[in-house]
Amino acid sequence: MILSIAWRNIWRNRVRSLLVIGSIALGLWAGAFVIAFAWGLYQNNIYDVIHRQFSHVQVHHAQFGPDMDPHSLLRENDTWTIAAEAPGVRSATTRLVVSGMISSPTMATGMKLFGIRPMEEALQTELNQVLMEGSYFPSNRKDQLYIGEKLARKLRVKLNGKVVVTFSDTSNNITAAALRVTGIYRSRNASLDERIIYTEHGTLATLLGVDGCSFHEAALLLDDSASLAPNVARLAAAYPAALVQTWKQLSPETDMIISSFDLYMYIVVGIILLALTFGIVNTMLMAVLERVREIGVLKSVGMNNRRIFSMIMLETLFLSLLGSPLGIVLAWFTIWWTGTVGIDLGMFSAGMSQFGFSAIVYPALEPSKYINIAVMSLVTALLASAYPAWRALQLKPVEAVRKI
Amino acid sequence: MNQANAKPATVIDAHELSKVYNGHQIPVRAVDNVHLHIEEGEFTAIVGPSGSGKSTLLHLIGGLDAPTAGSVILAGTDLTQLSENELIDFRLHNIGFVFQAYNLVPVLTARENVGFVMQLQGVPREEREARVRTLLEEVGLADKAESKPGKLSGGQQQRVAVARALASKPRIVLADEPTANLDSVSAANLLDIMARLNRDENITFLFSTHDQRVIEKARRVITLVDGRVVSDEIRQ
Ligand SMILES: Nc1ncnc2c1ncn2[C@@H]1O[C@H](COP(=O)(O)OP(=O)(O)O)[C@@H](O)[C@H]1O
Numbered sequence: 001m002i003l004s005i006a007w008r009n010i011w012r013n014r015v016r017s018l019l020v021i022g023s024i025a026l027g028l029w030a031g032a033f034v035i036a037f038a039w040g041l042y043q044n045n046i047y048d049v050i051h052r053q054f055s056h057v058q059v060h061h062a063q064f065g066p067d068m069d070p071h072s073l074l075r076e077n078d079t080w081t082i083a084a085e086a087p088g089v090r091s092a093t094t095r096l097v098v099s100g101m102i103s104s105p106t107m108a109t110g111m112k113l114f115g116i117r118p119m120e121e122a123l124q125t126e127l128n129q130v131l132m133e134g135s136y137f138p139s140n141r142k143d144q145l146y147i148g149e150k151l152a153r154k155l156r157v158k159l160n161g162k163v164v165v166t167f168s169d170t171s172n173n174i175t176a177a178a179l180r181v182t183g184i185y186r187s188r189n190a191s192l193d194e195r196i197i198y199t200e201h202g203t204l205a206t207l208l209g210v211d212g213c214s215f216h217e218a219a220l221l222l223d224d225s226a227s228l229a230p231n232v233a234r235l236a237a238a239y240p241a242a243l244v245q246t247w248k249q250l251s252p253e254t255d256m257i258i259s260s261f262d263l264y265m266y267i268v269v270g271i272i273l274l275a276l277t278f279g280i281v282n283t284m285l286m287a288v289l290e291r292v293r294e295i296g297v298l299k300s301v302g303m304n305n306r307r308i309f310s311m312i313m314l315e316t317l318f319l320s321l322l323g324s325p326l327g328i329v330l331a332w333f334t335i336w337w338t339g340t341v342g343i344d345l346g347m348f349s350a351g352m353s354q355f356g357f358s359a360i361v362y363p364a365l366e367p368s369k370y371i372n373i374a375v376m377s378l379v380t381a382l383l384a385s386a387y388p389a390w391r392a393l394q395l396k397p398v399e400a401v402r403k404i
Numbered sequence: 405m406n407q408a409n410a411k412p413a414t415v416i417d418a419h420e421l422s423k424v425y426n427g428h429q430i431p432v433r434a435v436d437n438v439h440l441h442i443e444e445g446e447f448t449a450i451v452g453p454s455g456s457g458k459s460t461l462l463h464l465i466g467g468l469d470a471p472t473a474g475s476v477i478l479a480g481t482d483l484t485q486l487s488e489n490e491l492i493d494f495r496l497h498n499i500g501f502v503f504q505a506y507n508l509v510p511v512l513t514a515r516e517n518v519g520f521v522m523q524l525q526g527v528p529r530e531e532r533e534a535r536v537r538t539l540l541e542e543v544g545l546a547d548k549a550e551s552k553p554g555k556l557s558g559g560q561q562q563r564v565a566v567a568r569a570l571a572s573k574p575r576i577v578l579a580d581e582p583t584a585n586l587d588s589v590s591a592a593n594l595l596d597i598m599a600r601l602n603r604d605e606n607i608t609f610l611f612s613t614h615d616q617r618v619i620e621k622a623r624r625v626i627t628l629v630d631g632r633v634v635s636d637e638i639r640q
């Protein structure tokens with residue numbers, strides 16, 4: 001009976017109840033979508049970090065370090081070949097890398113020069129796909145250079161223009177080489193574009209004075225993160241003295257963003273629910289104060305406090321039970337739709353790419369998160385209704401009955 | 405048989421009952437040292453001008469308000485000794501209320517309003533429905549069972565309220581100016597129904613009024629002035 005009174009009571013002021021239901025639905029919808037959108041951004045970020053930058057696993061000589069000691073070389077051997085073709089490995093490559101200066105007739109600046117195997121690198125980091133101008137290692141010539149658009153502009157060098165790279169070789173001599181810009185790229189990460197340049201592995205090997213099997217860095221791209229552990233183990237066995245690192249270790253900031261995502265989500269949802277709480281408290285308080293006389297009569301005829309309290313709580317519960325599923329279904333649909341077609345951030349992408357985010361975002365939210373949001377909103381609704389319900393208990397029947 | 409000779413049970417025994425409101429400046433003695441003894445089967449009116457303390461007295465007797473001094477013993481229970489929740493429960497089983505207006509739950513039909521109290525008492529469904537039907541028939545509203553209060557006239561609403569007050573099989577029905585908002589025909593009609601229930605089913609009624617035509621129907625008239633009982637006459 002109390003259930004049915006509560007249910008009918010919420011329809012006494014249809015507009016007000018619909019407003020509350022609507023705001024609960026809208027709040028949850030917006031909250032869930034914002035979270036899903038952020039998750040989509042993070043996924044892009046992770047994808048870029050793995051597929052364009054670090055791969056899943058990298059191997060360096062233990063002494064290579066952040067200073068990139070040119071002597072700290074490893075060699076491709078039989079165990080590497082086995083590791084590179086192990087199950088779960090999508091592609092593998094090795095690189096030489098030095099830091100030094102790049103100069104054009106007008107300008108000089110710091111750079112990081114990779115000696116890559118173009119075919120393998122294309123599979124590994126899709127380096128060929130960011131080509132803007134010229135070609136991606138078009139010939140067998142030994143002086144090909146692939147540089148970022150920003151750097152090219154800074155150096156005022158055009159396609160087929162010559163630049164000089166300077167760095168120390170393995171004998172600690174300064175080596176300089178004139179290379180020709182055969183390709184200009186623009187990646188999604190503007191800050192890297194300004195520093196990173198690529199030549200062929202063989203070219204850099206010759207300049208450094210090492211052979212074609214030597215490398216500073218090996219990278220393994222895997223089918224999925226489930227194959228991470230066995231492949232890390234295999235590489236560690238292949239190069240016992242070397243440093244084997246996963247992308248999470250190579251990009252700790254990305255890992256941190258992911259692990260703080262839940263916290264971020266709860267903060268966003270918490271703020272929305274806090275706002276909803278005020279709306280619910282206000283509405284239900286109005287509903288209670290409007291019915292002072294009626295509640296007084298109910299108390300007079302023998303409806304006890306527990307029942308009055310339940311009645312008001314149930315009214316709120318009904319509102320949120322109507323609003324929450326509506327909001328969650330709306331959110332689910334919006335997220336499914338935008339998650340399928342993607343949201344093109346083209347108009348903001350100049351800014352976004354600075355932070356390493358891709359331009360098309362696919363919002364996504366795990367099913368368990370929907371449940372969390374639903375539970376949180378339910379708990380909020382109950383807490384929010386407790387105060388108006390408590391106020392209803394404070395009404396003295398005489399005072400209520402005297403109010404005509 | 406010898407029931408007529410047996411001494412009727414006492415329903416209300418109020419002693420030295422006072423209620424003082426500490427108003428703005430001077431305390432108001434709304435009920436002032438009232439002694440009241442009501443027996444089963446009475447049909448008693450409390451009369452007096454507006455502000456004489458009729459509502460306050462009924463509220464004290466019904467345990468809606470606590471007296472400043474004195475005691476109310478209703479069907480053997482001292483109301484001043486009960487906690488708030490015990491009072492609510494006591495009212496549920498022993499007292500039927502009819503107020504001047506807005507007695508009914510607006511979202512419930514006449515049938516549901518009457519059944520509601522029995523539901524709070526935990527009366528089984530069949531018994532409840534049968535009793536609701538009987539009560540609505542007694543107040544002449546069997547055909548309005550499915551109407552919400554908003555669709556009933558003031559008189560009809562008060563009749564539903566009387567049926568609701570009787571639903572719990574209370575020891576006494578307290579009615580505070582039940583006819584104040586009614587036209588004279590409806591008022592007479594309501595009083596006739598109450599008088600018939602009193603006569604045929606021995607229901608005890610204590611009601612307040614300042615309507616002369618209503619006063620004429622009472623079998624005992626207690627007059628209040630400034631919270632004091634100034635006369636108490638029994639008519640035959
Ligand atoms: N809550 C209250 N606070 C202060 N004074 C009150 C309150 N309720 C009633 N009174 C006063 O008590 C007196 C009796 O009121 P009431 O019992 O309502 O009289 P009646 O029902 O006979 O018109 C009046 O003077 C009224 O102003």
Ligand SMILES: [Mg+2]
Binds near residue numbers: 460580581
């Ligand atoms: Mg009054």
